[in-house]
Amino acid sequence: MAYPQTRLRRLRANESIRQMMRETELSAADFIYPMFVAPGLDVKVEVPSMPGVYRFSADLLAAEAARAREAGVRAVLLFGLPPSKDEEGSGAWAKDGVVQRAVRLLKSSVPDLLIITDVCLCEYTSHGHCGIIRNGEVDNDATLELLARTAVSHAEAGADIVAPSDMMDGRVGAIRDALDAAGFQSTAIMSYAAKYASAFYGPFRDAAESAPRFGDRRAYQMDPANRREAAREILADVDEGADIIMVKPALAYLDIVSDARALTDLPVAAYNVSGEYAMVKAAAANGWLDERRTTLEILTGIKRAGADLILTYHAVDAARWLQEGT
Numbered sequence: 001m002a003y004p005q006t007r008l009r010r011l012r013a014n015e016s017i018r019q020m021m022r023e024t025e026l027s028a029a030d031f032i033y034p035m036f037v038a039p040g041l042d043v044k045v046e047v048p049s050m051p052g053v054y055r056f057s058a059d060l061l062a063a064e065a066a067r068a069r070e071a072g073v074r075a076v077l078l079f080g081l082p083p084s085k086d087e088e089g090s091g092a093w094a095k096d097g098v099v100q101r102a103v104r105l106l107k108s109s110v111p112d113l114l115i116i117t118d119v120c121l122c123e124y125t126s127h128g129h130c131g132i133i134r135n136g137e138v139d140n141d142a143t144l145e146l147l148a149r150t151a152v153s154h155a156e157a158g159a160d161i162v163a164p165s166d167m168m169d170g171r172v173g174a175i176r177d178a179l180d181a182a183g184f185q186s187t188a189i190m191s192y193a194a195k196y197a198s199a200f201y202g203p204f205r206d207a208a209e210s211a212p213r214f215g216d217r218r219a220y221q222m223d224p225a226n227r228r229e230a231a232r233e234i235l236a237d238v239d240e241g242a243d244i245i246m247v248k249p250a251l252a253y254l255d256i257v258s259d260a261r262a263l264t265d266l267p268v269a270a271y272n273v274s275g276e277y278a279m280v281k282a283a284a285a286n287g288w289l290d291e292r293r294t295t296l297e298i299l300t301g302i303k304r305a306g307a308d309l310i311l312t313y314h315a316v317d318a319a320r321w322l323q324e325g326t
């Protein structure tokens with residue numbers, strides 16, 4: 001049956017029927033709130049390219065995390081800004097490192113908040129790459145041991161989930177083995193499975209001071225032109241024992257999110273990255289876009305594409321907007 005018997009507008013006529021017909025529903029429990037933790041006390045510094053996002057010392061991070069939890073957000077993802085960096089990135093696995101301390105504090109101050117930690121070396125290495133350098137290149141196999149050590153130190157501090165974002169081959173398996181050997185069988189792994197070498201990470205690198213000092217990340221992060229390769233990356237991480245797989249960035253990669261959903265029954269996460277956030281904030285500040293409507297539309301689109309979980313700097317605002325209703 002076609003028009004005029006069929007009229008698709010019948011099911012859009014008013015708010016009640018639209019709500020009944022809605023296929024995708026966002027919830028605050030879908031969101032993971034990324035946060036930056038810095039050394040010291042009483043530190044709260046806004047990231048210039050990410051209005052509304054701050055580097056917090058652990059004490060103020062705890063207050064912000066509590067605010068997120070009150071708004072209905074169930075999980076945060078922590079990135080650390082260490083007091084100093086070195087060739088190997090040893091601050092990443094320091095027992096008293098900036099992330100390890102923050103995890104301990106959050107676990108005691110907001111006990112029912114899930115703590116996810118980003119596992120990578122780039123914020124901790126003096127050269128800014130995600131692994132150790134041998135002969136001018138990031139050495140894959142030598143890096144695995146350091147990532148595993150980092151993941152175990154996060155688990156020891158109390159992290160619920162570790163999230164490797166380095167893109168070394170074999171790191172999910174190496175981390176799983178190390179966690180199990182250290183008695184952390186219950187610590188889950190959310191792998192940045194299909195992570196692209198993207199210009200959209202620009203503001204994050206300002207926030208985390210993690211831009212590479214030489215070269216770029218294209219020898220380990222994926223080529224934005226590749227779709228089939230993402231399937232190989234995702235299946236490799238599933239085989240190695242990932243519990244959740246992630247696609248990153250989100251918006252220019254919704255086909256990959258959709259593929260991921262079809263490829264595996266694992267939960268799929270998508271990372272609405274710093275550059276995606278910065279674009280919305282800049283346009284909204286100029287009065288060019290309605291921030292609330294744009295943000296909720298973007299998050300809905302990411303979920304509709306197949307993501308169960310969305311990592312987003314908009315998490316607290318979006319959770320509030322959902323509480324208020326549209």
Ligand code: PBG
Nearest residue numbers: 120122165200201204273274275
């Ligand atoms: C660390 C890491 C990055 C992001 C998350 N983990 C930066 C990068 O790979 O350069 C980007 C997050 C964002 O842009 O919001 N490897």
